Amino acid sequence: MSQSTTLPRRAPQAPPEVREPAHAPVAHVVRGGIIEGVHHGSVVVLAADGSVAFQTGDIEAAFYPRSALKPLQAVGLLRAGLPPLDDEALALVAASHSGEDRHLATAGRILATAGLTEDDLRNVPDLPYGSAVRDEWIGRGLGPTRLAQNCSGKHAAMLLTARTRGWRLDDYLDPGHPLQREIAATVEDLTGQGIARVTVDGCGAPLFAVSLHGLTRAAARLATAAPGTDEGRVAQAMREHPEMVSGSGRDVARLVHAVPGLLAKDGFEGVGIAALPDGRAVGVKIADGADRARMPVTAAALARCGVDPEVLAAFATTPVIGGGAPVGSLRAAGALAPWDNRA
Incomplete structure (x- = not known):
């Protein structure tokens, strides 16, 4: 139903297995030369041809x-009939926004x-999610x-799509609603696998x-999509308006500003994806959900993709503070980045 061209859909493989994940150490918290904490997780790095170049x-x-x-x-909303939006608004559809005035105004406009x-x-x-915006x-004296x-x-776009298609609005979040069925079909198409479970975010x-592998495949598919396709439109909007x-x-x-052409999105519980225009992509899941480990691990994974480590240096470590001054750092570890010093 989209106004633009949709890439051919692929028959999904079987859903991933529901099991306790066998996570591995991916980050160390080092204070005064001693490993104070260890974050476990899972990481996948895809080569441009879609093969797994690294995993832990x-x-x-x-x-x-x-x-x-x-x-x-x-992408699922575009396929379901979301009317054309400018790139700024489309970026907000894919957003976990900070609640800034421009975010609220754009959601209201949709x-x-x-x-x-x-x-x-x-x-x-x-x-608002953004700490400075929330404090203000x-x-x-404003509340939730x-x-x-x-x-x-995202929700505003769901309502706009449902209104455009003549679907009911009061139950647009029901998994059985035609809108959500179309989104689910898109998730299966882009990840290349069936959905294992459905819950409420x-x-x-x-x-x-x-799976993390499937999610990262989907990120690569968006990043490499041709302009004008639904996938390409979402990727373009996200790249051009990362603050949205x-x-x-x-x-x-x-x-996104530091790495030319990068498509990236974070998620609660320590999830992150990033993909380059040639299809190289990374997926990160921090087992304990700690957001502080997400970016250093993502930076290390992008270095495995061939991104210049100097470009990634500002993201590769997080200071550990003692008495108001840095006394250590949080950095990628384990198989992802062998740990060989205790600064």
Whole structure:
């Protein structure tokens, strides 16, 4: 139903196995020359031809991608009939936004296109996700709203698509709704595998379990898509407007600016994907959900892709502070980046 060209769909393989993931050490927290903490997780690096160039942990077990699934959901909405949006608005559809004024205004604009208001959203009311924006919001005496919640762009686009297709609006989050069935079919197509489980994400939308390998394949497919295709449109919007996909100063936006042509998205519970225009891609899952380990591990994985380590240096470590000064760092470890010093 999209206004643009959709790439041919592939028959999905079997769903990934639901099991306890066999995660491996991927990051060390070093304080004063001693490993104070170890983050376990799983990492996959894909070569440009789609083959696995590196892996550690368990990249085939079923897991929930959380908000790293949003670029796939955005493609699904285009396929389901989402009317044309400018790139800034389309980027917000794939966003976990910080709740800045531009984010709220753009989500409101998408709703207005459908003749709807914030009252029609069914996502969970929340304070802005961005810490500075949230502090300012609270200082003004404002409370949680549906528009401020970080997934409001996705939800606004879901409503616009449903209104355009003549589908019911009150149950657009039901997994059996035709909108969600189309999104699920798109997730299976882009990942190349069946969905293992369906649950509810934090915002209230259906969340689909795939494997880290499958999610990373999907990121590569978006990154390599031709302009004008649904996949290509989402990729272009995310690359051109990384602050709409996240927010001012967010690490994922800074990474996109630092690495030319990069497509990247983060998700709760320590999930991250990044893909280059030639199909090289990485997927990261931190087992304990610690966001602090996500970016250093992602940077190390991108270095395995051939991205210049000097470009990645600003993302490769996080300082460990003692008495107000750095006394160590959090960095990739294990098979991903052999640890050979204790600075």
